[in-house]
Amino acid sequence: MQEVSTPQFDESKLNQFVGRMLGDVGAVANGVLTHIGDRLGFYKALMKLGSADAKAVAAETGTSERMVREWLSAQAAQGYIDYDQETDRFSLSPEKAMVFADENSPVYMAGFFDIACAVFRDEPKITESFKSGRGLGWNERNPCLFCGTARFFRTTYKHHLINEWLPALNGVATKLESGGIVADVGCGHGISTIIMAQAFPNAHFHGYDAHPPSIDAARQAAAEAGVSDRVSFDVALAKDFPARSFDLVCFFDCLHDLGDPVGAAAHVREAVAPDGSWMIVEPFSHDHLADNLNPIGAIYYAASTMICTPASLAQEVGLALGAQAGETKLRGVAADGGFEHFRRVAETPFNMVFEARREAFT
Numbered sequence: 001m002q003e004v005s006t007p008q009f010d011e012s013k014l015n016q017f018v019g020r021m022l023g024d025v026g027a028v029a030n031g032v033l034t035h036i037g038d039r040l041g042f043y044k045a046l047m048k049l050g051s052a053d054a055k056a057v058a059a060e061t062g063t064s065e066r067m068v069r070e071w072l073s074a075q076a077a078q079g080y081i082d083y084d085q086e087t088d089r090f091s092l093s094p095e096k097a098m099v100f101a102d103e104n105s106p107v108y109m110a111g112f113f114d115i116a117c118a119v120f121r122d123e124p125k126i127t128e129s130f131k132s133g134r135g136l137g138w139n140e141r142n143p144c145l146f147c148g149t150a151r152f153f154r155t156t157y158k159h160h161l162i163n164e165w166l167p168a169l170n171g172v173a174t175k176l177e178s179g180g181i182v183a184d185v186g187c188g189h190g191i192s193t194i195i196m197a198q199a200f201p202n203a204h205f206h207g208y209d210a211h212p213p214s215i216d217a218a219r220q221a222a223a224e225a226g227v228s229d230r231v232s233f234d235v236a237l238a239k240d241f242p243a244r245s246f247d248l249v250c251f252f253d254c255l256h257d258l259g260d261p262v263g264a265a266a267h268v269r270e271a272v273a274p275d276g277s278w279m280i281v282e283p284f285s286h287d288h289l290a291d292n293l294n295p296i297g298a299i300y301y302a303a304s305t306m307i308c309t310p311a312s313l314a315q316e317v318g319l320a321l322g323a324q325a326g327e328t329k330l331r332g333v334a335a336d337g338g339f340e341h342f343r344r345v346a347e348t349p350f351n352m353v354f355e356a357r358r359e360a361f362t
């Protein structure tokens, strides 16, 4: 009988990695439950009730007590909610409530789990695009992806766009205070457009996106926010939206999704006023892979592989910058589109913000 040789391995390294993997497996398993808890209002119920048992959470949310009991146990084991053995009750600490239940908190992240569920549902299509290389258009995705994107990015836009990013652009905030006209390209559900419109009541805003259902959702959101008189939303491509001598053109987390970002940059150069600004908000990334091997990079490379890269490959040119393109490549896109001025004006752990202008400052 042939002897089977056991590969040499370091037992402590193995134990360490298996331990880490078990944590990740628990997080993935609880990912679907987090999405369900978000949809059914369990986190908000826990925030409201303070400390509660399954019966109280089920009564508050109109759900099955037995199912809720199991959900609460799973989430307590994952450490997403807290359990008190003495009282046999569950609660959400203030910090966890900020992440899962309070939509106004700067770290509210429940929307991410919409995105996670959408990519699981789209797995067969994503796998197919690995084989074909044809890509997967935004219009072919599970609808959960669109509302998840809107909910996830809303947190950052709400807390950084008006107070930090716009004031960092050259003279833009002052212009918008007295009027001005803004294009929000690849606007999705119009979250960023509406936040800007609410902050600058004298300015006019035009949101454009290639995806008709997102434009419908954006129009509805604008009506609900009471800003429809100054905010319009239309289906248009980043390369062909109307050129109206905009004071500001914004691309929120969409430049790298485009098939032809250089073509879009060239179009923006025609669409923006001679002294106007192009604000490009992109996922935070360093230029080199080795510098992106961290938790944020893990999220973004995964999203890039399953969402952004196939989205770009499905369009003409199919440049597929990827969500971790880095500043040097993005600067190159702006320069190839004819922009002479490009600078980083702000960043958060999740985003980098650039300003491009037609001419270099003298």
Ligand SMILES: C[S@@+](CC[C@H](N)C(=O)[O-])C[C@H]1O[C@@H](n2cnc3c(N)ncnc32)[C@H](O)[C@@H]1O
Pocket (backbone or CB within 6 Å): 138, 149, 150, 153, 185, 186, 187, 188, 189, 191, 192, 208, 209, 210, 211, 214, 236, 237, 238, 239, 251, 252, 253, 254, 257, 258, 259, 311, 315
């Ligand atoms: C990741 S989402 C970002 C949406 C929104 N800007 C936000 O930050 O929530 C990318 C958006 O780009 C849009 N998009 C993709 N390719 C486009 C193109 N060629 N022209 C216009 N919009 C495009 C998609 O429909 C999608 O709404």
